[in-house]
Amino acid sequence: MGRKEFDKNMTAVAFAEAGEHDTAKNLLQGGKEKPMATQETAKKPYLKTLIFGTVSISAYILLFKNEKLVTDTFTMGGWRWIYPVCTAFFFSFIHGAFASNLLSSLGIEAKK
Amino acid sequence: MKKLLIILMFTILPLSLSAHAALAAGGEGPSKDMLKGIITEVNAVERTVLFEKDGTKEMLTLSLGATMQPEDLKVNQKVLINLDKHAEGKVMKDVSVMFMDMTPSKLIALLVIGAIGGLLSGFIGSGGAFVMTPAMMSLGVPGAVAVASNMCHKFPKAMVGAYKRWKYGQADIKLGLVMASTAIIGVQIGIKIQKYILSQFGGAGSNLYISAVFMVVLVFVGGYVFYDAYKLAKGKSEEGATSRLALRMQSINLPPMMHFKTAKIRISAWITIPVGLLTGMLAATIAVGGFIGVPGMIYVLGASAVVASATELIIAFVMGAWGSIQWGLSGLIDIRLALLLLATSLIGVQLGALGTTYVKDYIIKVVMATTMLIVAVSRGVKIPGYLVDLELMAPIAPNTIALLEAISFWSLVAALGSAGAIIIVAMIKGMTADRQSKKALGVANG
Numbered sequence: 073m074g075r076k077e078f079d080k081n082m083t084a085v086a087f088a089e090a091g092e093h094d095t096a097k098n099l100l101q102g103g104k105e106k107p108m109a110t111q112e113t114a115k116k117p118y119l120k121t122l123i124f125g126t127v128s129i130s131a132y133i134l135l136f137k138n139e140k141l142v143t144d145t146f147t148m149g150g151w152r153w154i155y156p157v158c159t160a161f162f163f164s165f166i167h168g169a170f171a172s173n174l175l176s177s178l179g180i181e182a183k184k
Numbered sequence: 185m186k187k188l189l190i191i192l193m194f195t196i197l198p199l200s201l202s203a204h205a206a207l208a209a210g211g212e213g214p215s216k217d218m219l220k221g222i223i224t225e226v227n228a229v230e231r232t233v234l235f236e237k238d239g240t241k242e243m244l245t246l247s248l249g250a251t252m253q254p255e256d257l258k259v260n261q262k263v264l265i266n267l268d269k270h271a272e273g274k275v276m277k278d279v280s281v282m283f284m285d286m287t288p289s290k291l292i293a294l295l296v297i298g299a300i301g302g303l304l305s306g307f308i309g310s311g312g313a314f315v316m317t318p319a320m321m322s323l324g325v326p327g328a329v330a331v332a333s334n335m336c337h338k339f340p341k342a343m344v345g346a347y348k349r350w351k352y353g354q355a356d357i358k359l360g361l362v363m364a365s366t367a368i369i370g371v372q373i374g375i376k377i378q379k380y381i382l383s384q385f386g387g388a389g390s391n392l393y394i395s396a397v398f399m400v401v402l403v404f405v406g407g408y409v410f411y412d413a414y415k416l417a418k419g420k421s422e423e424g425a426t427s428r429l430a431l432r433m434q435s436i437n438l439p440p441m442m443h444f445k446t447a448k449i450r451i452s453a454w455i456t457i458p459v460g461l462l463t464g465m466l467a468a469t470i471a472v473g474g475f476i477g478v479p480g481m482i483y484v485l486g487a488s489a490v491v492a493s494a495t496e497l498i499i500a501f502v503m504g505a506w507g508s509i510q511w512g513l514s515g516l517i518d519i520r521l522a523l524l525l526l527a528t529s530l531i532g533v534q535l536g537a538l539g540t541t542y543v544k545d546y547i548i549k550v551v552m553a554t555t556m557l558i559v560a561v562s563r564g565v566k567i568p569g570y571l572v573d574l575e576l577m578a579p580i581a582p583n584t585i586a587l588l589e590a591i592s593f594w595s596l597v598a599a600l601g602s603a604g605a606i607i608i609v610a611m612i613k614g615m616t617a618d619r620q621s622k623k624a625l626g627v628a629n630g
Contacts, residue, residue: 081627088624100627132523136286139520143283144262146519147220148239153512156336156519160508163526164340171531172348175538182352182538183618 117173124170131166135159218328219244219265220282220515228254233276235265238515246274264326280326283518290323294524298337300604302529306345306536307607308552309496310474312529313338314559315596320521322593332511333521339504341529342497348537349494356446356491359481360498362453363460367473367499368506370464378469388573395570398470398563405479406556412483413549430486447487447495459484467503474500475556482549489548490540539607542614551603558599562592 081100088096135142146155175181224243225234231248248254249268261281268277284290297319301312313334320330349355382390412427426434438452459480467473474496481492511517540548565588571577 085624085628088620088627093620093623096624096627132527135523136520139286142519146517147262147282147515149220149513149515150239152515153509153517156512156517156522157505157508159519160336160340160522160526163523164344164530167526168340168344168530168534171344171534174531175534180535180538180615183541183614 116177116179118177121170121173121177124166124173128163128167128170131163217267217269217277219246219267220262221265222262223257223259223279226254226257226259233257238262244274246276249276249278252276252279264328282326282329283520284324286520291524293319293323294521295528297600298525299528299532300600301525302341302345302532303536303539303607304532304551304555304600304603305341305497305500305529306348306533307493307539308474308536308548308555308603309478309493310472310500311555311603312600314470314472315600316525318593318596325518325521328516329518329521332508332514332516333518334525335504335507335511336517336519337522337525337529339501339508340526341533342500342504344530345533345537346494346497346501348534349497349540352494352537352541353446354490354494354540355498356444356487356495357498358442359444359447359449359456359485359487360495361502362442362456363463363477363481363495364499364502366457366460367464367467367477367503370461370466370473371468371503372464373461374465374468377465385574388570392567392570392574394469395563395567397466399560399567401466401470401476402556402560402563405476406553406560408483409479409549410553410557413546413553416544416546416549426486427483429483433484434486444487447481447485447491449486451485456485463499464503473503478552489545489552493540493548493552494537535611536607539611539614542618543610547606547610551606554606555599555603558595558602562595562599565591565595 084096084100087093146152146159219235219237221238222236223233224236227233231254233246233248235244235246236242237244246265246267248257249271257279258281262283264280264282266277266279268275297312297316301316304311316334316337317327317330320333321327325333346355346360350357378390378393381393385393433455434449434451436452436455438454440453441450442453442456443450459477463473463477463480466476477499478489478492478496481487481495482489485492487495508517568577568580569585569588572579
């Protein structure tokens, strides 16, 4: 880090600490922010979101296309409780994984 | 200690599983006067129908009730029929089509309530059920199917939420399982009480009892949580301080003592069990056990709001799965409704779960109290109607009753809406502050 850049950073820190975030950002613009952004993008699970999303949507379409068959067999009662309960489990894994990856792709993550 | 826990689990669970009277949390199950199947033929002259009972090939001839019209009956569609208990022979009281037609507006309505219900659930550990069942009923779903489908959507949602919050280090699995196993017994007790009241005072008496419990619990507990959150927000009491009651409870050294690592509590099982029992009893009465479970874990056991609300999701999962099996056995789950609610609630619940990592502990209490107090209003306005039914009050004009019903429904919507808004605003504030501090830190580190 050159001396000029060091000075610039220290000025930005001073502004950031004083709550002047925009000024701090302006001071730092160029150079620093871009590589950070690409680093974040690389980590985002776009592919996983797409895969789980496709599987989930296909499962939804498949089920709703056969609506009558599904609702009739699932409500026969007795041991057939397995059908709705297992279906709910299946969707919670597939669709849950999709939802999780979707939120990460959108950059919404838990505080670390 | 582990041994004791295992013994507790293995004695309590099979006991409750074998109890035949056991039905899902969320009220009574399908009554014996309810038939499920298909009407194959309508005889308008004799006012009878030929009915094929579901699961068996048994054919029954049923008579139409006095107020029913033959042309209103749907042939070759699965229906739920309520029989008139007081009439001789098999007389139908009412018929409802089991599977409503899914129109785009109903679909959107389900997705929206799913999303907000999920958000609330992920954040405060419970919520959604109290509005989902009435909302589904107003979309034309028969009551029993609405309760069953809500139950089937609740356990996968709670499972995903519990997993997320466990990953954030907030959920205490041991506490959750102990509470859940005692809550299942509480459900049985709750149902027994409900059945007793129903047989003694009839439907209106039972409704009045439910509403009264609702009001007392929600106003008292919700009010206290709100007062506590207010003190915390004003800085009058210390964030994370254990309540005096909990400290006293923790000092009771009555074996077996239990140690909950995540919740950082060491407490006698004799204190934990009643809290679980009450949670289950309330779940059987008003369908939302979390309204007593979460405050119970905070103020009686001494867990933080974050840990209590996360642990509630484990309880909701166990009880929801157990309830779904019960309702599945009677074949009343409309899987389409459960899955449509899940489509958005699985996103909502994860958003709510990660939201808790950005907010202060008291925000969870604020959201919880707000929801409880508005829900109390929705139930309170229904009380006059029940009092009239019981002839304890002079009749009210039908217009007023309709107005009260509307207030009741819309206050539920308001409860959900305002809680959702508080969560989103608190979360965005927390995230922005976090990003800014990280940026400043990044700058400082060069």
